[in-house]
Amino acid sequence: MMKSLGHTVYLYAGTENEANVDELITCITEEDRVKSLDGKHFTQGSFNIHDAHWRSFNGKVIEEMNKRLKQKDFICLIGGTAHEPISDVFPSHMAVEYGIGYAGTFAKYRVFESYAWMHSVYAMHKNPTHVDGNFYDAVINGYFDSEMFPLQTQKEDYYLYIGRLIDRKGWRIAQQVCEKLGKRLIVAGPGDFSGYGEYVGTVDAEQRAKLYGGAIATFVPTLYIEPFANVHVESMACGTPVITTDWGVFTETVEQGKTGFRCRSLKDFCNATEDVKNLDPTYISNQSHSKYSVDVIKYKYEEYFRRLETLWDDGFYTE
Numbered sequence: 001m002m003k004s005l006g007h008t009v010y011l012y013a014g015t016e017n018e019a020n021v022d023e024l025i026t027c028i029t030e031e032d033r034v035k036s037l038d039g040k041h042f043t044q045g046s047f048n049i050h051d052a053h054w055r056s057f058n059g060k061v062i063e064e065m066n067k068r069l070k071q072k073d074f075i076c077l078i079g080g081t082a083h084e085p086i087s088d089v090f091p092s093h094m095a096v097e098y099g100i101g102y103a104g105t106f107a108k109y110r111v112f113e114s115y116a117w118m119h120s121v122y123a124m125h126k127n128p129t130h131v132d133g134n135f136y137d138a139v140i141n142g143y144f145d146s147e148m149f150p151l152q153t154q155k156e157d158y159y160l161y162i163g164r165l166i167d168r169k170g171w172r173i174a175q176q177v178c179e180k181l182g183k184r185l186i187v188a189g190p191g192d193f194s195g196y197g198e199y200v201g202t203v204d205a206e207q208r209a210k211l212y213g214g215a216i217a218t219f220v221p222t223l224y225i226e227p228f229a230n231v232h233v234e235s236m237a238c239g240t241p242v243i244t245t246d247w248g249v250f251t252e253t254v255e256q257g258k259t260g261f262r263c264r265s266l267k268d269f270c271n272a273t274e275d276v277k278n279l280d281p282t283y284i285s286n287q288s289h290s291k292y293s294v295d296v297i298k299y300k301y302e303e304y305f306r307r308l309e310t311l312w313d314d315g316f317y318t319e
Helices: 030-037 054-067 080-089 115-123 171-180 206-215 230-237 267-276 283-290 294-312
Strands: 010-013 023-026 075-079 094-100 109-112 161-163 183-187 218-220 242-245 258-264
Touching: 010 183, 023 054, 030 054, 054 080, 075 080, 075 242, 080 161, 094 115, 094 294, 109 115, 109 183, 109 294, 161 171, 161 206, 161 230, 171 218, 171 267, 183 206, 183 242, 218 230, 230 283, 242 267, 258 267, 283 294
Parallel strands: 010 023, 075 094, 094 109, 161 183, 161 218, 218 242, 242 258
Antiparallel strands: none
């Protein structure tokens, strides 16, 4: 996103990457990355900074960053406290945690994926009545590439769940509802599948788009306070409404009775499977693309970084 706006971007990462950057600096081999997961899916990886793979990766990043870092460059970090050692080595630069959908934050400057999650993190370890806000934090939602998730108006006779197969993601609710009503349910995502539905394994972006596009609706019934859930905005981008719980990011992104339904009982979820059929796929898609596409979100990040730049001058009092 930032490269498209004329900025110089260095990416410190692994080898499996096609990002459009000025330079990709490899800081972990694919062999070591796979080894660090011990055969697990990447979503189950450890974020313990004392683990060998983090010590090795962070050390390599610091070594390579020392060769390239210039005055007033931003250091953008997405590993939470696992990346804190990088920030510690460069205290005269602004370290920004972006895309925060996790709890282990440390940076002075943070970009959260939703207001619900920002407020949750603010109050997480303190009495909420004693928490002050931070003018240089921000909320910038998650995003998708519009070309990868186009509107599809021809729906097939199935409902969809895509996500990690853990109870707190609520996938069992999708099973209970569809089994009770005799609805066809397709399930995709990492984890151990059992019970009702047709399991298709883990899927890439192209496969996700096809599954979204053909579904009557996508279930995203997260039980915890959902920070963002890219799945639901991708689904809406394809013109497919979502059926969610009624807290977290969904209170900000799901227009009740227009782009989906937020539910609080089994009856609500069951009713939603029929009510979604009356929603307009074109409206749903337009809303998602106009709010969460890369072409929209990149300007929000640009504005945020420009605001941080004022801290080199008068900050809050900059006219």
